[in-house]
Amino acid sequence: MPCKTLLAGTIAAPFRSELKEEIAKSGIAPLLVGFLANEDPAARKYAEWTAKTCEETGVRFELRECPRERLEEKVVEANEDPKVNGIMVYYPVFGDRQDQYLQNVVSTSKDVEGLTHKYVYNMYHNIRYLDEAESRKCIVPCTPLACIKVLEHLSVYNAVLPYGNRLHGRTIVIVNRSEVVGRPLAALLANDGARVLSVDVNDVKEFHRGPGISLSRHEVTETDYQLADVLPLADVIITGVPSPSFKIRTEALKDGVVAVNFSTAKNFNDDIKSRASLYVPSVGKVTVAMLQRNLLRLYAYQQEESSSKA
Amino acid sequence: MPCKTLLAGTIAAPFRSELKEEIAKSGIAPLLVGFLANEDPAARKYAEWTAKTCEETGVRFELRECPRERLEEKVVEANEDPKVNGIMVYYPVFGDRQDQYLQNVVSTSKDVEGLTHKYVYNMYHNIRYLDEAESRKCIVPCTPLACIKVLEHLSVYNAVLPYGNRLHGRTIVIVNRSEVVGRPLAALLANDGARVLSVDVNDVKEFHRGPGISLSRHEVTETDYQLADVLPLADVIITGVPSPSFKIRTEALKDGVVAVNFSTAKNFNDDIKSRASLYVPSVGKVTVAMLQRNLLRLYAYQQEESSSKA
Structure with missing residues (x-):
């Protein structure tokens, strides 16, 4: 067999080391909040696995469960809470256009999944940076x-x-x-x-x-x-x-x-x-590494934002 | 235009630096002899250019001219001369099967062009080393x-x-x-x-x-x-x-x-x-770099050979 099989764990490894090192070096503890508002056992399993993987690299992961009718207000709360650095939602929630609405409820500055309109628009239009100086890369879905x-x-x-x-x-x-x-x-x-x-x-x-x-x-x-x-x-x-x-x-x-x-x-x-x-x-393992990479990127943008306001 | 044009000089540069460094480091002065036995002005021009390029990296290049009827004996002389490390012939000489015969007159241990039967055979049969220990790579045509x-x-x-x-x-x-x-x-x-x-x-x-x-x-x-x-x-x-x-x-x-x-x-x-x-x-510039690379490889084999005999 001439084929070389490459496992996601192998491909994710250098990204994970980099994340771990960066977090350890800067002594930060970014917080990612995941919202589970459906009964999908696969989503729960994926959330548990995300929590475990995050812990290993030094990212704090918090799973918040709520009935789907309360999800929007919970997301808004997290948007406004300066302790929260990243937000993700386990979809499908309603399984229709309301999910797309919910994606845009998440604050762009905390959207680790790159699902808010600005990121989606930039991605489809091949706009790779948020600023003209090209210092801030856009968030791309994991x-x-x-x-x-x-x-x-x-x-x-x-x-x-x-x-x-x-x-x-x-x-x-x-x-x-x-x-x-x-x-x-x-x-x-x-x-x-x-x-x-x-x-x-x-x-x-x-x-x-x-x-x-x-x-x-x-x-x-x-x-x-x-x-x-x-x-x-x-x-x-x-x-x-x-x-x-x-x-x-x-x-x-x-x-x-x-x-x-x-x-x-x-x-x-x-x-x-x-x-x-x-x-x-x-x-899958590369996806979770990208989730954390997006979180660290947003964390850095948030720090820049708050120091420029101060 | 999305196309990137790459010049041979750019591609040859790292090989040339490597050759230069290796020659300077080991303090050797390998001798390459080129035989010109035709009236082709392009061959003469190529020979002059080879001489110039070789000089820059520290390879001595000597052009020997002779009538084609005397070429075989001249090559045999060079085969037997321990001062000569590499031999090349500007083809065509006779322009027929006799050229193939001449290619095999060159000693395998000095054949910088990889045209002797052993190298040609190994190349077609995907045999990449001269020895079982896989320490000596075959010479491949430039x-x-x-x-x-x-x-x-x-x-x-x-x-x-x-x-x-x-x-x-x-x-x-x-x-x-x-x-x-x-x-x-x-x-x-x-x-x-x-x-x-x-x-x-x-x-x-x-x-x-x-x-x-x-x-x-x-x-x-x-x-x-x-x-x-x-x-x-x-x-x-x-x-x-x-x-x-x-x-x-x-x-x-x-x-x-x-x-x-x-x-x-x-x-x-x-x-x-x-x-x-x-x-x-x-x-072309990459070809001449490969010519010198083959020469250095043969030079090393010759040293090993003579030290194992000593």
């Missing part, structure tokens, strides 16, 4: 950011190319176009120069910056493709289908493909190793 | 080796993959299948895991290690392709057509392609920069 870090670790990002264009020449298929992961991920990778073929149950859309990556940000084009058409085109395939029965047909992929799965279900068959050059079966 | 170093510099070789498989997943088109560059280059890149489509005036041959790079060395398969068919497949295109009128049709190439030209003629049109992500217009 799972898409984790996928980017995975692709950087695998050298799919070519560091020889200029920053912002490092995926030029790569064709990347993403099977998932959810609002929380698949669509932002497609936009981010296309903004970095890739030709992205974004697949969901309805269709395949192409996210790209045009011939010679001439556009400053991606645009989206409809295609007549189906999943089977795009699999052989993929230099990289990224999957996130939350179903144990969904599997990518290994034989349809190009020899030497890079395969990444961010779903909790295994979207690749075991024989993927006979075809892929690099395989990353899950990204 | 221009193919230069192309490899160029691709390493461009991160086309993915260092995340295991040594020997670092081109797995790349499709590389080479337009040139000469015995001195195109064919050995196709073999070397396929041995490193690439799918190579090797083009000459007659046909397109595929050099590959089979599905899942399952073979330990490359094999060659006939195809029905023509040049126009393979251009859109190339992640990397490498050209070496010694004709000023031959040009690759830019529009036929994939957006973000990596383009490398080793011919002295310009095989790409100027608009290549509107299509490629990385463009290397020539490799």
Whole structure:
């Protein structure tokens, strides 16, 4: 088997060390508050695991539970509490547009998940900094950011190319176009120069910056493709289908493909190793590292903000 | 223009510094002898340039001219002269099979161009060391080796993959299948895991290690392709057509392609920069660095040899 399998723990390790070191060095104890307002046992488990991981690096994590009708006021309280540095909510809460409303209730300065409108807008428009001096980077949602870090670790990002264009020449298929992961991920990778073929149950859309990556940000084009058409085109395939029965047909992929799965279900068959050059079966641990990285970034912005007011 | 153009001088620089340092540190003065037995003004010019470049790094270069009928005896003399550390011949001399005979007259221990049978055999069979202990690497012909170093510099070789498989997943088109560059280059890149489509005036041959790079060395398969068919497949295109009128049709190439030209003629049109992500217009300076690198390697082997005899 020529394939090299890389575990999320290995990829997350340098980020975790860096976080730990930074926290220890500066003697801070940033507080992340997670709100659980649903009955989803998976969300609770994920919250417990987040708490444990945070503790190891020196981040304080506090899980606050409440009925969903009280969630908005609880979030507002946390927004106003200077002791709270980061806020996250376990979605779905209402499972409809009200969740999108709730995402925007979180203060931008505490939004570790990058789900408030400002961050989402900047991400889709390839605006990478909050300020003109380019000192404050925008917050990017944790799972898409984790996928980017995975692709950087695998050298799919070519560091020889200029920053912002490092995926030029790569064709990347993403099977998932959810609002929380698949669509932002497609936009981010296309903004970095890739030709992205974004697949969901309805269709395949192409996210790209045009011939010679001439556009400053991606645009989206409809295609007549189906999943089977795009699999052989993929230099990289990224999957996130939350179903144990969904599997990518290994034989349809190009020899030497890079395969990444961010779903909790295994979207690749075991024989993927006979075809892929690099395989990353899950990204969860990188996601949690990114959550903490976003928290530290926001913490620094908050300090700058309060010292500039003082 | 998103394309980054990389000059051979830039890519050669770290190799040249390394050579210079190594020579200065060990206080040696290796002697390379070049034999000119033809009337080709280009060969003379190349020889003069080699002399100049060698002088800068501390390698002594001596050009010896003779009628081609006397070349064989002159080479044998140099083989037997312990003061000579490396030998090269400017081909073509007779321009037929006799040149291949002459290549094998050069002593393997002084063959800086890697053209003697042992090196050629090992290269085609993916045998990378001269000894079982894997302490002595084989000598690889200078221009193919230069192309490899160029691709390493461009991160086309993915260092995340295991040594020997670092081109797995790349499709590389080479337009040139000469015995001195195109064919050995196709073999070397396929041995490193690439799918190579090797083009000459007659046909397109595929050099590959089979599905899942399952073979330990490359094999060659006939195809029905023509040049126009393979251009859109190339992640990397490498050209070496010694004709000023031959040009690759830019529009036929994939957006973000990596383009490398080793011919002295310009095989790409100027608009290549509107299509490629990385463009290397020539490799000559890297080739001369590799020549000196091979010389130093042979010099070290010769020292080991003579000290083990002593």
